[in-house]
Amino acid sequence: MRPLSGRFRIKQAAAEELLPAARVMARAWRESFPFSDEVFDRQDQLVGASARRWDEANRRGGYFWVVVDSQAEVEDERLVGLAHSRVSDDADAPTPLELHLFYLLDVAKGSGIADRLLEMAIGDAPAHLWVLEGNQRAIGFYERHGFAADGGRRRLPDDLGARSNIRMVRGTTEQA
Incomplete structure (x- = not known):
């Protein structure tokens, strides 16, 4: 891992940054996932x-965190990451706190910067x-941050290539 140079910083997203943050998520999908x-x-x-949304x-009081690139030459490329945690709406959630969005x-x-973004989004709290x-x-x-797969799995829609998401959890009594 390269040391942080000050190039990236994390801040709470302002309302006007949510649309650019959503664009970051779409770009992160292209960079990270094997979809069509x-x-x-x-x-x-x-x-x-x-x-x-x-x-x-x-x-309603939610927090969205964005990563800002101080070396971006184009305004549209200034945001390079986002994170959001929330109270889970899963009926069988193993922890109340869910890391709902995390893209870089x-x-x-x-x-x-990902380590720092995770810290900002959920700290060291139990989460999934x-x-x-x-x-x-x-x-x-x-x-590396203490999460482990717990066997939970969600099949994704067929157009995503018959893939699944797996649930990862940290800080539950079952892990102790």
């Missing part, structure tokens, strides 16, 4: 709807998250 162009195009089309969550563009991966099965980079990152 049709899936990525649909994700691009959902950017506005995602931003509106996030704005509503923000108005390739330009920031390996810089150490869903991650694409087979996404070894993400799974390894979460394992």
Whole structure:
């Protein structure tokens, strides 16, 4: 891991940054996932709807964190990551806190900022998250932060290639 150079910083997202943050999520999908162009195009089309949902969550007291790249030469490339945690709405949630969104563009991966973003989003609290099965980079990152797969799994829609998300958890009594 490269040491942090001051290039990246984390801040709470302002309302006007939610739409650019949704674009970051769509770009992160393209960079990180093995889906088809049709899936990525649909994700691009959902950017506005995602931003509106996030704005509503923000108005209800939710926090969205964004990673800012101080070396970005183009304003549209200034945001390079986002995170959001929330009280889980899963009926069988192993912890109340869910890391709901966590995306970082390739330009920031390996810089150490992901560790700081996770700390900002959930601290050291017991939490759970869903991650694409087979996404070894993400799974390894979460394992380094004390998460372990607990057997929970969600099949993704068929157009995502018959893949599943797996649930990872940290800080439950079962893990002690």
